[in-house]
Amino acid sequence: MSTALKRSEARLLVPALIFIALVVAAVASLGTPLITSVATTFHVSLDSAQWTLTIALLSGAVATPVLGRLGAGPHRRATILATLAIVVVGGALTVLPLPFAWLLVGRAAQGVGLGLTALMMGVARDHLPAERSAATIALISVVSIIGAGVGYPLAALFAEFGGVRAAYGLGLLVTAIALVTAWRSMPAAPEGRSAHVNLAGALVLAGGLLIVLFLAGERSLWSRHLAVAVTLAVAAVLLLCVWTVSELRTKTPLVDVRAVRHPAVAGANIAMFVGGCGMYLLLTLITRYAQTPHSAGYGFGLTTFVAGLVLIPFSVLGFVAGKLTPWVRERIDGPLLLAGSAAIVGGGFVLFATARSNLAELLAAMGVLGFGVGSFSAAMPGVILAVTPKSETSSAMSFNYVVRSVGYSLGSAIGGLVLAAGTAPGRLFPNDDAYTTAALVGVVAMAITTMASLALARRRSPETNPSTAPVGVPGRGRSNRTGT
Template sequence: MPKPRTHYGLTFFALATGAIAFTLLQSMVSPALPAIQQELGTSTSTVTWVLTGFLLSASVATPILGRLGDMFGKERMLLVALGGLWVGTLIAALASSIEVLIAARFVQGLGGAVFPLSFGIIRDEFPATRVPTGIAMVSAIMGIGAGAGIVLAGPIVDGLSYHWLFWFPLVAITIALVTTLRFVPESPIKTPGRINWPGAFLLSGWLVSLLYGISRASDWGWTSPEFLGLMALAAGLAALWARVELRADEPLIDMRMLQQRGVWTTNLTGLLLGFGMFGSFILIPQLAQLPESTGYGFGASVTQSGLFMLPTTVMMLLVSPVAGRLTERIGPKVPLVIGTALASLSFLLLAVAHGERLDLYLAAALLGAGIGMSFASMANLIVSFVPASQTGAATGMNTITRTVGGSLGAQVLASVLTAHVASTGLPLDTGFTTGFTISAGAVGLAFLAALAVPSPRAATAAVPAPA
C-alpha cells in the first residue's frame, strides 16, 4: 500500500539531512588525515585511501543507484544509499585499524546517490512552484557541507578524537533513515527495465582508473608511466562504455541525453567549478597555517585555519535559497552565470592579494556566494533538460563531474605547491600565487561554459518524452 503524501517540507528535511551527512563525511576527513595517520601508525600513501576509497566508491555508486532509482523507485534506492552510509559510518567510528577504516569508507561511498535520488524525489513530489528552490537547496548542500566539514574537522579532532568525525554524522544519518521511512513516499514515476551490467562494469572501470590515477599523480608524477597508463586505460574504457551504451536497448546512462548541449555544458561547468572549490580547500588552509615568519603565512592552527573557510560556508547557506527564487522567476541559467563570475573574481582577488587576513576572508565570501549560486542552479538546469524518467541518471552524472573536478583540482594544486618549495621545506608564496591563478583560469572557463548553456525553454523541445 503506497504511503500517503506528506507535506513537502517534511520530505525536504529527510532529504537534506541525508545530504548534509554525506558531504560532511566527504570533507571532514581531509584535514584529519595527519591525525588519523599518527594514531593508526600508518604511512601517508596508505592513509590517503581513507579519502580516495570514499571518492571512488561514491563515483561508481552515484550514477548506478541514480539509474536504479529511475527504474525501481527512488525512495527504495535512497534507503539503500542511506543504509550503506549508516553501516559504513558505524564501522568507521569503531575502527581501530587502517584496513577496517578504509573498508568502511568504501561502504560509505554508497551514500553518494543521495543527491540524484533526492533531486528525482523533489521533482516528483514537490509542488511545481517549489521544485526549483528545493533542488537548489539540496544541490547547494554539496558545497555547504564540504565547507562546514573543513571548518569543523579541527575542533572535533583536537577536542575529542577522529572517531567523532563519524559518530556525529551517524546521528544525522539515523535521523535521515527514520524520516525517509516515515515521510518520503515512493515515487509514482518509474521506468521499468533491466540493468545493463556491461555498461555498469565499464562505467565503474573508467571512473576508478581516472580517479585513482588522479589521486596518485602527486606521488607518481604527472608524466610517469603509471599515471599516463591509467589515464590511457580510463580513456579506452570510457570510449568502450560509450559504444556499449549507445548500442544497448536499455542503457544504464542514455548517451544521447549526455550529448545534449544543455547537459554537457552544465556538466563541464560543474567539472571546472569542482576544480576551483576543492582547490581552495587545499590552498587557503595551507596558506593560513604557514608561520608568520615566512612573510605571507598567518601562523594558524588546524582549527584556526578552518575558520578562514567559514565565510565560504556561510555565504553558500545564504545564497542558495536566493538562487532558487531567481530560478523560479527568470530560470536557472542566470544564477549559474552570476555564480561562476563571482567565483572567478574570488580567485583573481587571491592571485593578486593574499597577504592580509581580510583578503582571504573577502575572497572566501565571494567564493561561497559564487559556488552556492552555481551549485544551486546546476541541478535545476539538468532537470529542465531531461525527462522525469532520467532525472536520477542525469543528475548522478552531474554529481560525478563535480567530484572528478574536485579530485583533479586538489591534486593539481597540491602538486603546484610541492613544485614551489623553499629550502626550509615550506611552500613559497609564488606557489600560492600560481595556484590561485590556475584556479581563476579554471573557474573563468566555467563562466564561459555557463554562457554556452542554452535556455532551458529553448532546449525543452529537443528533450525526448518520458518512456
C-alpha cells in the same frame, strides 16, 4: 488524501531531503581534517592517511550513476534506505577499534552515500508542487557542496577533544538519524517506473573512474613513474570510450548518453567539470594557506579546528546564494546565471591572488567563493532538468555529480602539483608565489567556465524548450516542465 495533509507531508519532506543531502556530503568530507590524526592514531604515513578521503570520493563516484539508475525505477525508497544502511555500517567500522584497513573499508562505505544527492532531487521533482520543487532541488545541490564546510570544523573539534574515533562517531550518529528520517519520510516512486542496471557497463565505468580519480589523487606518480601514469591514463580513456559505445548500444543504459549529448546538458556538464576544478582548487588553496606556519614566511599557522572555522563564510554565503538563486532564476536565464556565478568565483581567485596578508582578506575570499559556488550549484540543476524527463531526474543529475567529483579531484590535484612545483629542494612548504600562480590557474579555469556558460546561453533556442519540443526526445515533452 486531503490537500491539507499533502501540504503537511510536503513541509516534512523538504527538510528531510535537505538534511539527508547535507549529512552524506558532510560525512564523506570527514577525511579532510582528520588526515593527520589518522596518521598518528594508526601509525601510518600521511599519504596512506590521505586515502581516508580519496577512497570516499572514489566509491561515491562509482556508486552515483548506479544509484541514479536504481533511483529512476520503482524501488527508489528501498534504494535510499539500503544506501543509508550501508553508510551507517561504514560509520560503525570507522568507530570500532579495528586495523587501518577496516577504516578504509568503512570510509568507502560512507562515500557510497554521495550517490544519494541525485535521488533526493528525483524525490523532490516527483512529489513536490512545481513551484516548490525547483527551489528545493537548488537547495539540495547547494547543501551537497557546503556540507564540507559544516563537517570540517565539527570533525576537527571532536578530534581535538575526543580523538579521531570521536570525530567518526559524530558521522555514525548523524547518518543513523538520517536513516530514521528517510524511513519515516521517503515516499514510494510513482507507479509505472522501471529501471534495469547494466552491470557490465557499470563495471567498465567504475574501472575508468577509479583510474581517473586514482591518478588525480596520486600526484607523486606523475613525477616518479611518468610512464606508468601515462599508461593508466590511456587505459582510463579506453575504458570510458568502451563504456560510451556500450551505453549507446544497450537498451538499458546506465546513463542516457543520448540525452547527455543534448547541447544544454553537454554544455552544463562541461561547465561543471571545468568549474569544479577551479572551485575545489581555491578551497584547497585557502585552507592550506591558513594552516601554513609563520616560519614559512607567510600563512597564519591555524590549528585544524580554527582553520575549519575559516569555512564558515563559505557555508553561510553559499546557503544564502542558494536561497536567492531561484528568485534570480525567474529573471535571468540559467546559463547566464551559471556564467555570472563562475565570474564571481573567478573574483574570489583574484582576491586571493592579490590580497591575503591578513586573515580578514582570507575570510573575504572564502565568502566570495561560497557565494559563487552556492549560486552556481543552485543554478546547475535547472539547466539540466529543463530538458530532462521527470523519470530521468536521478540518472541525469547522477552523471552531473560524477563530472563534478572528477572535476573536484582534478582541481585538488592541480593545486598540489602547482604548489609542489613551487617548493624549493629541501623545503617543506612552497614559496608564497606558488599560491599566486595556482590562483592564476584558477582564474583561467573560471574564465573558461564563464565562456562555456555564455556559449550555452547563445545556443538555447525555442526548440530546446520542453513545452514546444517533440514528445519522445529526451527532456522534451509535456511532463518535463514540472519542477523546473
